Amino acid sequence: MNMHRLLRRCALLAGLTAGLLSATTSWAVPSFARQTGQDCAACHIGAFGPQLTPFGIKFKIGGYTDSNGSSGNVPLSGMVVASRTHTGKAQDAAPVDGYKTNDNAALDEASLFIAGKLADQLGAFMQVTYDGIGKKTAIDQMDLRFAHATEWQGKELILGASLNNNPGVQDPFNSMPVWGFPYIGSALGFSGPETGTLINGALEQHVLGASAYAFLDNSWYAELGSYRSLSLTAQSRLGLGREDDPGKLGNGTAYWRLAWFKDLKSSAYSVGLFGFNSSIQPDRTNGSGSNRYRDIGIDGQYQFLGTREHVFTLQGSYVHETQRRDALLAAGEASNLNGSLNELKLNASYHFNQSWGLSLGHFRTDGTADSLLYAANAGNVPDSAGQILQLDWTPFGKEDSWGAPWANVKLGAQYTRYSKYNGAAKNYDGAGRNAADNNTLFLFAWTSF
Known part of the structure; x- marks a missing residue:
């Protein structure tokens, strides 16, 4: 096992890495559009991606059950993503067996969704994905929801519950780190820091959680839940494999979320707090030690919607672990x-x-030094920072588009620039590789149907 793979494995066992190959994404699936009678742009900024409009936020809180009343809608959709990746300098070894050290074209993934209303108060967003890079099929994101609308002291109140497999994936505002920009990234280049907080995708698909939530007066949101690890057998049966098992979560695992939301019609904003506490037993052996984590974060977003001709958004999150x-x-x-x-x-x-x-993002990860955990990094620290620029075009996916709402296509170019990677701007690996060598150009074609 080479040093890069060993480092990734240790970081995963610690629950610290989000993984270079993970892309924490969810999509504007056409089955939602058919169910509501709305185009994808009604729920999603730019017609594609996790940024939700006020309509999309309320649709998710309502359990994916809002409908135009027509019958015969089948809650099935599909998605395919293809790409080409170029890095500033060729990698020392191919990122994945069967690919080159640079300039790789790939079928990134193909997904099938069960997404939409299952019963009057029950809805789902469930995804099964074929990973074209890893050549395997597995369960992906899952969010099964129950929602009940009532009143409290004359104000509208929605009470709900979520069964999901990724802490934060159920967040209705889609502004937590698990939804952070970029919403799609390269699995064959570099699309962010190697090391991430526990709540930023380190447990996705390998756990099962249940939470209860309340949304009062279209403004106040609160949620509380807990998670348990999937057994190794369950992970294998779901196509996840055992080699990426993060370990066994402790009984005190807790997820919580508080947020304030305001829909002003031509604009909207939200601000919130969130947290995740857990212990992880890496080897799952009774009596063996565990690593403990406490994540506390703040997030917010602002959207200028206007007449939907010009749409401007700001999003941000900060987590201390x-x-x-x-x-x-x-x-x-x-x-x-x-x-x-x-x-x-x-x-x-x-x-x-x-x-x-046109989207522009900034990311920064830093932490305390450790001579063993970050032994391969300059200064023995996990520090990375950079910017991401994305240009995209959505020819199909709007109300007046050809084939709406069945045909949806986005074409994009994304460039990731690193000012620091794994602890330094220059010679971060001790072998002469610089942060700028990891700058990545990612061209993608993304369609859902």
């Missing part, structure tokens, strides 16, 4: 018992006529 690394210390994989990690994401976007999009 404290760590107690008993299991890592005992295994000789960390030199310090305690540590911390900080994660910042900011992005702005502009869309013209829901067709042409």
Whole structure:
């Protein structure tokens, strides 16, 4: 096993890495559009991607059950993503067996969705994905929801519950790190920091959680839930494999979310707090040590919607994670018992006529030094930072588009620039590779139907 793979495995066991191959995304699936009678742009900024309009936020809180009343809608959709990736300097080894060290074209993924109303108060967003890079099929994002509308002291109240497999995927505002820009990224180049907080995708698909939520007066949102690890057998049966198992979560695992939301029709905004506390037993052996994590974050967004011809958005999140690394210390994989990690994401976007999009993001991850956990990094720190620029065009996916709402296509070019990677701007690996060498141009074609 080479040093890069060993480092990735140790980081995964610690629950710290989001993984280079993970793209925490969800989509504007056409089955929602057929069910509601609306085009995809009614729910999603730019017709594609996780940025939700006020209509989309309320649709998700309502359990994916809002409908135009017509019968015969089948809650099935599909998606295919293809891409070409170029990095500033060829990688030392091919990122995945069967590919080159640079200039790779690929069928990234093909997904099937069960998405929409299942019963009067029950809806789902469930995704099964064929990974064209890893050549395997597995369960992807899952969010099964129950929602009940009532009143409290004369104000509208929605009470609901979510069964999901990724902490934060059920968030209705889609502004937490798990939804952070970029919404689609390269699996054959570099699309963000190697090391991430636990709530930023480190557990996705490998856990099962249940939470209860309330949405009062179209403004106040609160949610509380807990998660359990899937068994190794269950992970294998779901196509996830056992090699990426993050370990066994402790009984005290808790997820919480508070937010304030305001829909002003021509604009909207939200601001919130969130947290995730858990312990992880890497080897799942009774009596063995665990690593403990506490994530606390703040997030917010602003949308100028106007007449939907010119749409401007701002989003941001910040997470502080404290760590107690008993299991890592005992295994000789960390030199310090305690540590911390900080994660910042900011992005702005502009869309013209829901067709042409320009997005700019900034990301930064930094943390305390550890001579063993980050042994391969400059200065023994996880620090990375950079910017992402994306240009995209959505020819199909709007109300007056050809084939609406069945045909949806987005074409895009995304460029990721690194000012720091794994601890330094220059020679971060001790072998002469610079952060700028990882700058990645990612061209993609993305369709849903």
